Amino acid sequence: MPPRPSLLRTFKGPLVEGNPVTVQILGICSALAVTTSLDTAVTMAVSLTVVLVLSAAVVSLIRRHIPNAIRLIVQIAIVASMVIVIDQILQAWFFEISLRLSVFVGLITTNCIVLGRTESFARQNPPLPAMIDALGNGLGYSAVLIVIGAIRELFGAGTLFGLTVLPLAEEGGWFTPLNLMRLAPSAFFLLAGLVWALRSVLPDQAEPPETIPPDVPEGR
Amino acid sequence: MQDLATLFVRAMFVENMPLTFFLGLCTFLALSRRLESAIGLGLAMIGVMGITVPLNQLIYTAVLAPGAWSWAGLPEIDLSYLNLIAFIGLIAGTVQMLEMLLERFAPSVHASLGVFLPLLTVQCAILGGSLFMVERRYDTVEALVFGLGSGAGFAIAVAMLAAVRTRLAYADLPAGLRGLGITFLLAGMMSLGFASFSQMGAP
Numbered sequence: 001m002p003p004r005p006s007l008l009r010t011f012k013g014p015l016v017e018g019n020p021v022t023v024q025i026l027g028i029c030s031a032l033a034v035t036t037s038l039d040t041a042v043t044m045a046v047s048l049t050v051v052l053v054l055s056a057a058v059v060s061l062i063r064r065h066i067p068n069a070i071r072l073i074v075q076i077a078i079v080a081s082m083v084i085v086i087d088q089i090l091q092a093w094f095f096e097i098s099l100r101l102s103v104f105v106g107l108i109t110t111n112c113i114v115l116g117r118t119e120s121f122a123r124q125n126p127p128l129p130a131m132i133d134a135l136g137n138g139l140g141y142s143a144v145l146i147v148i149g150a151i152r153e154l155f156g157a158g159t160l161f162g163l164t165v166l167p168l169a170e171e172g173g174w175f176t177p178l179n180l181m182r183l184a185p186s187a188f189f190l191l192a193g194l195v196w197a198l199r200s201v202l203p204d205q206a207e208p209p210e211t212i213p214p215d216v217p218e219g220r
Numbered sequence: 221m222q223d224l225a226t227l228f229v230r231a232m233f234v235e236n237m238p239l240t241f242f243l244g245l246c247t248f249l250a251l252s253r254r255l256e257s258a259i260g261l262g263l264a265m266i267g268v269m270g271i272t273v274p275l276n277q278l279i280y281t282a283v284l285a286p287g288a289w290s291w292a293g294l295p296e297i298d299l300s301y302l303n304l305i306a307f308i309g310l311i312a313g314t315v316q317m318l319e320m321l322l323e324r325f326a327p328s329v330h331a332s333l334g335v336f337l338p339l340l341t342v343q344c345a346i347l348g349g350s351l352f353m354v355e356r357r358y359d360t361v362e363a364l365v366f367g368l369g370s371g372a373g374f375a376i377a378v379a380m381l382a383a384v385r386t387r388l389a390y391a392d393l394p395a396g397l398r399g400l401g402i403t404f405l406l407a408g409m410m411s412l413g414f415a416s417f418s419q420m421g422a423p
Contacts, residue, residue: 025249025400029344032242072341073312080305088301103351106304110344112246183415184240188408192401199396 007132014136017202020113021144022195027113030104031145032187038161041149042142043097044104047090049138051082051108056122056134058082063123075118080109113137148190156181224365231369233417237345238377239410240418244345248378249403258382262375264318266368268340269349272314273367276307276350277360300354307350312341345374377414381406 020026027048034044058078059066066074087105090098098105108114117137122130153159158166158175166175180186235241238248244265251261284306286298319337322330330337340346349370353363384406393402 022400026246028245028249029242032245072338073309076308076312076341077305080308084301084304087304103348103355106351107243107344107348109304109308110342110347112342115342184242185408185411185415187242188404188411192397192404192408195401195404196394196396199401203395 007129010129011132011136014133014140015143016140016198019140019144019198020116020137021141021191022198024113024116026116027111027141028191030107030111031141031148032184032191034101034104035145035149035152035187036156036182037153038146038149040097040100041145043090043094044101045138045142045145047086047105048108048111048113048141049135051079051086052114052117052134052138053131054082055079055114055118056130057127059118060122060125060127060130066123071123072115072119075115076109079114079118083108113141144191144194147194148187151190152181152186156186224361227362228365228369231366232373232376233414235370236373236377236414236417237348237370238374239407239414241348243348244343244374245407247339247343248374248381249400249407252378252382252385252403255379255382255386258378259375262371262378264337264340265343265345265374265378266371267318268311268315268343269346269367269371269374270364271318271367272307272311272346273349273353273370274360274364275314276310277353277358277363279306279310280354303351303354304347307347308341311346311350315341345370377410380410 014020018024021028021031030044030048034040055075055078059075083106086108087098090101090105117134121133125133150160154165155178158164158168158177168175168177237243238245247261252258280300280303284299284303286300287295289295289297315337319330322337349367353366358366381403385403388402388406397405
């Protein structure tokens with residue numbers, strides 16, 4: 001059995017180097033849909049991190065008792081129960097935000113990050129490392145969400161958390177909001193830019209070219 | 221009839237699952253590398269969504285909705301908070317059954333789809349379709365049309381993206397943009413294109 005990586009490495013790995021959104025391509029659906037404003041992005045990030053840590057803990061605690069054949073259904077049932085609890089909490093105390101998040105809290109159930117981490121890490125590790133790993137992945141996801149949410153709200157409406165940062169032209173300021181930032185395509189473009197920036201800083205994350213040009217002068 | 225046709229077109233283009241609601245993006249990006257697998261995934265999506273959305277609608281109205289138990293003298297029971305577990309259970313069951321049926325009666329289709337079928341259990345677009353159905357209070361026929369339309373919309377989007385990506389295999393891209401980055405840019409541009417359909421949908 002290979003030695004376990006230290007808890008600090010388990011925690012730091014998924015923050016930037018193995019970021020679930022930009023490197024593992026997991027959980028992109030919700031990362032884009034809820035980022036039109038910063039407060040929904042933060043709510044979503046916190047909900048996902050809590051669900052991830054709790055379900056990793058539960059799956060890891062009962063990992064020796066789950067029969068292999070039905071493990072997917074067991075894990076999904078655990079995750080879905082956690083999501084229902086979070087959904088009820090949001091509806092009870094943060095009703096405004098829960099209305100704006102609409103179905104996306106429910107969709108944490110099928111967020112690939114949650115199932116991916118319980119399936120690949122929590123199922124083979126004791127509760128403490130499993131929870132640390134889940135926390136690291138949750139925070140890595142949160143970082144991407146908050147960056148994109150902040151950019152979209154700042155340039156789309158001139159506000160952060162609903163407070164005016166850039167005074168709008170129509171209210172006597174100088175800033176004309178970019179309507180594109182409030183629409184769906186901008187999320188794709190921003191995420192593409194983020195991935196590009198990250199991979200320029202960390203070149204070893206770049207994917208190999210799909211075809212290699214032939215070694216003739218015309219091929220270059 | 222007119223309404224149903226409108227609903228179908230609306231679910232297919234105006235409210236396209238991956239491009240305007242960002243649902244099912246994981247498989248949308250991961251399986252659009254080759255055209256054949258993209259088409260297979262699209263067909264599977266049409267089948268699974270066409271089955272699960274109306275079935276979930278039946279389950280919701282018969283068991284979960286507030287007041288569904290009034291025939292048993294229990295009108296105050298509201299089980300709607302259990303909808304996630306019920307829906308995901310039904311989706312997992314449907315996917316499993318579809319896989320077994322295909323394996324038995326159409327082995328060649330099963331062989332070409334084999335890997336993707338189990339993945340559909342955790343496809344956000346499928347669960348999302350059922351959740352939207354509850355939010356918008358569709359009846360069973362509307363749910364069937366909505367499910368088929370969303371599935372068809374997903375199939376079109378993923379096939380188009382795959383076709384563009386095949387052409388891009390020979391493009392000389394900056395290293396950081398290869399693979400995931402350029403796919404996001406492409407999806408963004410397709411999403412801009414699909415945004416123009418919302419003008420059509422406007423009354």
